[in-house]
Amino acid sequence: MSVATGPLPGPAAGATGRTPAIVLAGVSKLYPGDVRALDTVSLTVDAGAFLAVMGPSGSGKSTLMHCAAGLDVPTTGSIRVDGREIVGLDETSRTQLRRERIGFVFQAYNLVPSLTVEDNITLPLRLAGVAPDRAWLAELVERVGLGGRLQRRPSELSGGQQQRAAVARALIARPAVVFADEPTGALDLRSARAVLGLLRESVDELGQTVVMVTHDPGAAASADRAVVMADGQVVTTVDRPTATELAGRLVALGEG
Numbered sequence: 001m002s003v004a005t006g007p008l009p010g011p012a013a014g015a016t017g018r019t020p021a022i023v024l025a026g027v028s029k030l031y032p033g034d035v036r037a038l039d040t041v042s043l044t045v046d047a048g049a050f051l052a053v054m055g056p057s058g059s060g061k062s063t064l065m066h067c068a069a070g071l072d073v074p075t076t077g078s079i080r081v082d083g084r085e086i087v088g089l090d091e092t093s094r095t096q097l098r099r100e101r102i103g104f105v106f107q108a109y110n111l112v113p114s115l116t117v118e119d120n121i122t123l124p125l126r127l128a129g130v131a132p133d134r135a136w137l138a139e140l141v142e143r144v145g146l147g148g149r150l151q152r153r154p155s156e157l158s159g160g161q162q163q164r165a166a167v168a169r170a171l172i173a174r175p176a177v178v179f180a181d182e183p184t185g186a187l188d189l190r191s192a193r194a195v196l197g198l199l200r201e202s203v204d205e206l207g208q209t210v211v212m213v214t215h216d217p218g219a220a221a222s223a224d225r226a227v228v229m230a231d232g233q234v235v236t237t238v239d240r241p242t243a244t245e246l247a248g249r250l251v252a253l254g255e256g
Helices: 061-068 091-101 117-127 134-144 159-171 189-206 243-252
Strands: 022-031 035-045 050-054 076-081 102-106 177-181 210-213 225-230 233-239
Touching: 022 061, 035 061, 035 076, 035 233, 050 061, 050 189, 050 243, 061 076, 061 177, 061 210, 091 102, 102 159, 117 134, 117 159, 134 159, 134 189, 159 177, 159 189, 177 189, 189 210, 225 243, 233 243
Parallel strands: 050 210, 050 225, 102 177, 177 210
Antiparallel strands: 022 035, 022 076, 225 233
16 A cells, blocks of 8 residues: 655745655565565655654654665665655765765764764764855854854753754755654753754745654644654645644554
């Protein structure tokens, strides 16, 4: 069974004629033992949209993100990121694509402890051999509220501040899409709201595309659309989701 969603609404989508940020067509992923993590999933995410991916544990949402981000290779199907087919690329090419066109925000922040905040934010550029745009760096630092903290180490920041630095790092290369994997899972409520606000702002004001995997219906309610997965398939989509509606969908699937 294949479940396809239509293009996601967003301020930079549709009328601008921009290439979709992500297009998955008939994507399946099988693991040894005939474990089917994804089952012929088709999904289009327009540029400038904010998509939340939810589902019970084992539903395939993390596998979907890993395949779409070029971290894993699907068994069958096609995946295009910013118009480029990534299925069939060798590891070197996929690594280069991730550095240039994809940003990541993880639950565990993944900042380098020995580097300053500034060096952590600009790390993707330095790995790609690109000099940072100082004006863009200054704008990002202002947006995430880390002015005056650029020379500190991650251990000198709160969890919320570390995650804000991670958001800035994900945006610094102006990627085609930012993947956020449970970005608020380790944060208190106030810090979680601040990080979700930053992701929402990056979509509304910067035209960024964000795909967020989350267990939290409240977090998913920040998105333009939520897709709910079960058994490796997209079983439903919710436009302009609310936390209450999404919680109900998860309960119906046996989550919570």
